[in-house]
Amino acid sequence: MTLGHPAYQQIRMHGLGDVLREHCRSRPAMTAVVDGEFRLTWPQLNQRVNQLANYLLANGLAEDGRVLWLGQNSFRLLECMLAAAKIGATVCPINWRMSAGEVAAVIDDFTPQLVVWQQQDLADTANQARDHAKHRAHWIAHDGDDADSYEALLSLHSATDPDLAVHSDTPVVAMYTAAFDGKPNAALLSQSAMLYQSLMIAYGYSITEQSSNLNSGPLFHLGTMLATLATFTFGGKNVFIARVDAEEMLKLIEAEAVTHAFVAQPTLLQIREINKAGKYDTSSLWSSPEAPEWSSPLCMPKDSPFAQQARVYGQTEVMGFTTFGFLGGGGAGRVSPLAQLRIVDNDGNELPPGESGEIEVRGIQVMSGYYQRDDENERRNHNGWHRTRDLGKRLDDGSVAFVGPKTTMIKSGVENIYPAEVEACIAQHNAVAQACVIGVPDPKWEQNVKALVVLKPGEDLSAEALIEHCRQHMASYKKPKIVEFVTELPRAPDGQLDRKKADAMFGGGGYPATH
Amino acid sequence: MTLGHPAYQQIRMHGLGDVLREHCRSRPAMTAVVDGEFRLTWPQLNQRVNQLANYLLANGLAEDGRVLWLGQNSFRLLECMLAAAKIGATVCPINWRMSAGEVAAVIDDFTPQLVVWQQQDLADTANQARDHAKHRAHWIAHDGDDADSYEALLSLHSATDPDLAVHSDTPVVAMYTAAFDGKPNAALLSQSAMLYQSLMIAYGYSITEQSSNLNSGPLFHLGTMLATLATFTFGGKNVFIARVDAEEMLKLIEAEAVTHAFVAQPTLLQIREINKAGKYDTSSLWSSPEAPEWSSPLCMPKDSPFAQQARVYGQTEVMGFTTFGFLGGGGAGRVSPLAQLRIVDNDGNELPPGESGEIEVRGIQVMSGYYQRDDENERRNHNGWHRTRDLGKRLDDGSVAFVGPKTTMIKSGVENIYPAEVEACIAQHNAVAQACVIGVPDPKWEQNVKALVVLKPGEDLSAEALIEHCRQHMASYKKPKIVEFVTELPRAPDGQLDRKKADAMFGGGGYPATH
Structure with missing residues (x-):
C-alpha cells in the first residue's frame, strides 16, 4: 500500500501558504490583519505576501532562505512568515530587547541572507548589531521609506502567486530558546507543527473566523504566537500593536x-x-x-x-504546549493527541506514576531540530524521543505535572537531585513561605543539599524538624543536610527566583548537568 | 533547511497507534470502548490491539496487509483499524447489507489476506461470498468460538507492542465508494487524514474525553466513523451497538x-x-x-x-466533510483549514463566484488515491487537485454550495447541462413542488432538456410560463425545451429521487458524463 498513489501525495501537500490561498476564496471580503493605518482583507494580504515572496525569490532566498526579524510586533512579521511558507524559507523573530551584542551573536549563528529591521525604537540596537556581526546580510527597514525599505521593495515585485510546491514539514520559523550550555539554540518549527497545533489552540481558545486577536504579547515568544497562528488558520482577524x-x-x-x-x-x-x-x-x-x-x-x-482550565506544560521545542488542563486530569493536564509524552530515569527507563524523571516527547508537534546543532540534536534524541531537559512526573490519573528544569541539578555521590523537587517538598511544610535548594561543595559527595528557607511571618521551625519532614516525604538522599533560614531570596527583575545569585550568595557550587 | 534534522523526522512521526499508546499513559483507568459484555480501559484495549497486531504480523500482514471487515458495528472493527495502524496495514469495512455476489466482487478487487466476518446475522452472506469469490483469503469469525476465531487467535499472541515505525501517511482504512463507471472504488484513507480530520470534528462536535459516543450509524460510512475517530482521538468512550x-x-x-x-x-x-x-x-x-x-x-x-450549523459538503474521498457551516458563511459553509477547494469549468479554469462547475479539492484531508486504480487516479488528478465529480459554486461570501453530482449530466450540442442546477431554478417558481430534469434524445442536439414537474396543490402553470421563468434566471441553453407535468416522481426506498427510473419512464436517454 506504501503511501498511496504518487499523484495523491502531491494533492495532499498542505501548508500555511495553502491556508492563506483558501482564505482568499473563502473569505474574499473579510479582514485578515489590522495594524495602524493598515487594514487588509485576505486577498490584499495575499497579494502583499506574494510580492514579498517574489522579492525573496529574486534574491535567492528559496529553500534555504533565512530571514531575521528584528522588530516589534507587526503584521509584516506575519507577512514574512507566510511568504517564507510559500517558498520554503525560514523566518527568525528575535527578542528585540536583547543587547546589540546578543543580536550580533544571533546574526552570526543564524546567518540570515536578509534582516528585516525596525527604525522606530530599535535603530541604535540594529546599527550596533550590524557593526558587531561578522556575518554580512542585506538589511531592509520594515518601517522605512527609502528605496531599499520593505514597502518600496514590495511595490517593485509581482503580486502573482509563485505557486511552488513546498513540503509541509519544511521549517518556517526558527525561534531561539533556552541556552543549556550558555549558547542559545534556534528551534526549527515546521509548517505542519504550526498548522496542527493551531487546530488544538482553536479548540481550546474557541477561535473562529469571528475572533479578533490582539497581538499584545511579544511575537518572538511562542506562547503569544500560538493565538496569532490559530486566528490566522481559522480566518479570524489579527490586530497588531508594536508593544x-x-x-x-x-x-x-x-x-x-x-x-x-x-x-x-x-x-x-x-x-x-x-x-x-x-x-x-x-x-x-x-x-x-x-x-x-x-x-x-x-x-x-x-x-x-x-x-x-488554563493549565499547560510545554516548551518552544514542542510547539509551545503539549499538555492542556482542558484535556482532563490534574497537574498540567493530559497530553495532546498530537504527541506522546513519557517520564524516564537517567538510564532511559520509563518511570511509573509518582516518580520524577526527565520529560520526553515525540509526535508531529515537536520541532524539526535546532538549526546547525547536529551534536545537540543527536544528544536530545533518545531512541526517537525528544529529551526536553525538563523534569516531571505522571500523577495517578495519568496527567502530567511539571517539576522543574532538569539542568538545575545537584550531584551528590552517584545521585542526581533536582532542587525543584526538594523545594516542592519543603514548601509543603506549613511554616515555610519560600525555599531555594542549592548544592554546596563536599570533598566526599561532590555536593551536599543545602536549603535556603524563608519562614512565614510568626512561624518558628528548627533545621532538624525540617530535615525530618523531608526524610518522611521523599527518598532520604534528597533531603537537605544543611538548612539556612533567610529573610528573603534573590529574585530577577521579573520576580522569578534567581538561582544563580542564590547559589553564589550562599556558598553553592553551581548546578552541573550530567548530559 | 530541507526538512530539519533526520533524527527529528523520526521523532515527529505520529499516527493512530501513537494516539492509542499515549491514551494508555494519560488515561490508565478510563473506559475506551463498551460493547455488550466487553468494557475495556485504554490499557486493556491496547493489549488486545497488540495481540491482534502480532497475529497479523505472524501471518505476513505487515506493510501491504489487507483486512476485510464483513461485520456489523463492533469494537473489534476499531481494534482491527488500530492494529493495522500499528503495523502499516489497511482495513476495509464493507457494507454488510450487500448481496453475496457484491461482497465476492469486493473480495476479488481488494484481495485481502484476511477476512474478519460475523456469524450472527451474516453467516449466509459470508458463506456464499466465500464460495463465489475467486480470491482465497483466510476467514476468521469475530464472534465465533472455535479455534480459528478472533478471540481464540488473539489469546495465542503476545500483548507486547510490536513498536514498528509506521509513516503517518500510510493508508489505514479503505472505503468503497460511488461507482462512476459501474465498478465501486476503494478510497484509501491515511492515518494523517484521519487524525487531523478528528481535530476538526472534535472542534465542531465538542468532543472531549468526557464524551460518550454511541456508534449507532453504520461504520462502513465515513459520516458515522468520523465521530468514532474523534472520540477515540480525544480519549472519550466509544459505545458500540451491532445495528x-x-x-x-x-x-x-x-x-x-x-x-x-x-x-x-x-x-x-x-x-x-x-x-x-x-x-x-x-x-x-x-x-x-x-x-x-x-x-x-x-x-x-x-x-x-x-x-x-449542521451544514456540510464532502465525500468519502476527502475524509467525509471539507466544508462546515460552523466555519462561517452560507450554503454548505466555508472550507476547512485542512483543505483548499476550487470550482473549475470543463477546461479546468477556476470560475468566479456564482458560476457552477466541478468542485476540486486538495490538502492533507484528501484520500491517498483509490486502491489499484492507476488510470482513475490519473484521471482524477488535475494538476495537483482531486476532481470530486461533484458540481458546486461559490456564493458571494466565499462559502460553497453543492449543486449536484457532475456525472448526472445532459449533453446538448457542445454544452454540458447539470440537472441539479436546472431543477434548483425550476424549484424557485412558487407553483412548483418538485422537479426532475432529464435529457431526451434529439437527432441534432444529442439531447434536449426535459423537465418533469409536480405542481403544488391548487396551483396552475403553463409549460411556456415555466420555460420563460428559467430563461430569465439562467443561461438560455440550460432551460427546458419540454415540460411534462406529472403527479409524482419515482423515488428510491430511502425517499431519494430515482433519476434512472424517471429517465426510463419519461423518454430520457441516460445521463452521459464526458470525463
Whole structure:
C-alpha cells in the first residue's frame, strides 16, 4: 500500500501558504490583519505576501532562505512568515530587547541572507548589531521609506502567486530558546507543527473566523504566537500593536471588538486604572477587567475550554504546549493527541506514576531540530524521543505535572537531585513561605543539599524538624543536610527566583548537568 | 533547511497507534470502548490491539496487509483499524447489507489476506461470498468460538507492542465508494487524514474525553466513523451497538450517559414512541427527543458548533466533510483549514463566484488515491487537485454550495447541462413542488432538456410560463425545451429521487458524463 498513489501525495501537500490561498476564496471580503493605518482583507494580504515572496525569490532566498526579524510586533512579521511558507524559507523573530551584542551573536549563528529591521525604537540596537556581526546580510527597514525599505521593495515585485510546491514539514520559523550550555539554540518549527497545533489552540481558545486577536504579547515568544497562528488558520482577524501600551490596547479592544489578547498582570493593573470610569468599551473581551474569568494573561471567551482550565506544560521545542488542563486530569493536564509524552530515569527507563524523571516527547508537534546543532540534536534524541531537559512526573490519573528544569541539578555521590523537587517538598511544610535548594561543595559527595528557607511571618521551625519532614516525604538522599533560614531570596527583575545569585550568595557550587 | 534534522523526522512521526499508546499513559483507568459484555480501559484495549497486531504480523500482514471487515458495528472493527495502524496495514469495512455476489466482487478487487466476518446475522452472506469469490483469503469469525476465531487467535499472541515505525501517511482504512463507471472504488484513507480530520470534528462536535459516543450509524460510512475517530482521538468512550435497535439504543443512552450518537429520522420516531412515558433517561443526549436542537441525525451537545450549523459538503474521498457551516458563511459553509477547494469549468479554469462547475479539492484531508486504480487516479488528478465529480459554486461570501453530482449530466450540442442546477431554478417558481430534469434524445442536439414537474396543490402553470421563468434566471441553453407535468416522481426506498427510473419512464436517454 506504501503511501498511496504518487499523484495523491502531491494533492495532499498542505501548508500555511495553502491556508492563506483558501482564505482568499473563502473569505474574499473579510479582514485578515489590522495594524495602524493598515487594514487588509485576505486577498490584499495575499497579494502583499506574494510580492514579498517574489522579492525573496529574486534574491535567492528559496529553500534555504533565512530571514531575521528584528522588530516589534507587526503584521509584516506575519507577512514574512507566510511568504517564507510559500517558498520554503525560514523566518527568525528575535527578542528585540536583547543587547546589540546578543543580536550580533544571533546574526552570526543564524546567518540570515536578509534582516528585516525596525527604525522606530530599535535603530541604535540594529546599527550596533550590524557593526558587531561578522556575518554580512542585506538589511531592509520594515518601517522605512527609502528605496531599499520593505514597502518600496514590495511595490517593485509581482503580486502573482509563485505557486511552488513546498513540503509541509519544511521549517518556517526558527525561534531561539533556552541556552543549556550558555549558547542559545534556534528551534526549527515546521509548517505542519504550526498548522496542527493551531487546530488544538482553536479548540481550546474557541477561535473562529469571528475572533479578533490582539497581538499584545511579544511575537518572538511562542506562547503569544500560538493565538496569532490559530486566528490566522481559522480566518479570524489579527490586530497588531508594536508593544505593550495600556491606553492604545484599550482603544483597539473597543475599536476592533477584540475577543482574544495577551494581558500580563502589570498591564491589567494599568488598564483597570485607566478604564476605571468606563471610558472604553471592553465588553468584547471582558465583562469588566475585574471580572472573575481572570486566571491567565491569555484572555479569551470565558466559556472556552482553556479559560476554564488554563493549565499547560510545554516548551518552544514542542510547539509551545503539549499538555492542556482542558484535556482532563490534574497537574498540567493530559497530553495532546498530537504527541506522546513519557517520564524516564537517567538510564532511559520509563518511570511509573509518582516518580520524577526527565520529560520526553515525540509526535508531529515537536520541532524539526535546532538549526546547525547536529551534536545537540543527536544528544536530545533518545531512541526517537525528544529529551526536553525538563523534569516531571505522571500523577495517578495519568496527567502530567511539571517539576522543574532538569539542568538545575545537584550531584551528590552517584545521585542526581533536582532542587525543584526538594523545594516542592519543603514548601509543603506549613511554616515555610519560600525555599531555594542549592548544592554546596563536599570533598566526599561532590555536593551536599543545602536549603535556603524563608519562614512565614510568626512561624518558628528548627533545621532538624525540617530535615525530618523531608526524610518522611521523599527518598532520604534528597533531603537537605544543611538548612539556612533567610529573610528573603534573590529574585530577577521579573520576580522569578534567581538561582544563580542564590547559589553564589550562599556558598553553592553551581548546578552541573550530567548530559 | 530541507526538512530539519533526520533524527527529528523520526521523532515527529505520529499516527493512530501513537494516539492509542499515549491514551494508555494519560488515561490508565478510563473506559475506551463498551460493547455488550466487553468494557475495556485504554490499557486493556491496547493489549488486545497488540495481540491482534502480532497475529497479523505472524501471518505476513505487515506493510501491504489487507483486512476485510464483513461485520456489523463492533469494537473489534476499531481494534482491527488500530492494529493495522500499528503495523502499516489497511482495513476495509464493507457494507454488510450487500448481496453475496457484491461482497465476492469486493473480495476479488481488494484481495485481502484476511477476512474478519460475523456469524450472527451474516453467516449466509459470508458463506456464499466465500464460495463465489475467486480470491482465497483466510476467514476468521469475530464472534465465533472455535479455534480459528478472533478471540481464540488473539489469546495465542503476545500483548507486547510490536513498536514498528509506521509513516503517518500510510493508508489505514479503505472505503468503497460511488461507482462512476459501474465498478465501486476503494478510497484509501491515511492515518494523517484521519487524525487531523478528528481535530476538526472534535472542534465542531465538542468532543472531549468526557464524551460518550454511541456508534449507532453504520461504520462502513465515513459520516458515522468520523465521530468514532474523534472520540477515540480525544480519549472519550466509544459505545458500540451491532445495528440500529431503538430500545437497545435507549438502554445504552441511559446506561452509558451517551452524549453523541447517530439517529436517523425513522429511528427517532421509534425512540419517541418507546420513550413517550419517559421509561429511559435520555438527558445526557437530549433534553427530550422532542427538543428543538434536532436538526441532523448527528446528535451532540446542542451548544456545539456543528449542532448550531449542521451544514456540510464532502465525500468519502476527502475524509467525509471539507466544508462546515460552523466555519462561517452560507450554503454548505466555508472550507476547512485542512483543505483548499476550487470550482473549475470543463477546461479546468477556476470560475468566479456564482458560476457552477466541478468542485476540486486538495490538502492533507484528501484520500491517498483509490486502491489499484492507476488510470482513475490519473484521471482524477488535475494538476495537483482531486476532481470530486461533484458540481458546486461559490456564493458571494466565499462559502460553497453543492449543486449536484457532475456525472448526472445532459449533453446538448457542445454544452454540458447539470440537472441539479436546472431543477434548483425550476424549484424557485412558487407553483412548483418538485422537479426532475432529464435529457431526451434529439437527432441534432444529442439531447434536449426535459423537465418533469409536480405542481403544488391548487396551483396552475403553463409549460411556456415555466420555460420563460428559467430563461430569465439562467443561461438560455440550460432551460427546458419540454415540460411534462406529472403527479409524482419515482423515488428510491430511502425517499431519494430515482433519476434512472424517471429517465426510463419519461423518454430520457441516460445521463452521459464526458470525463
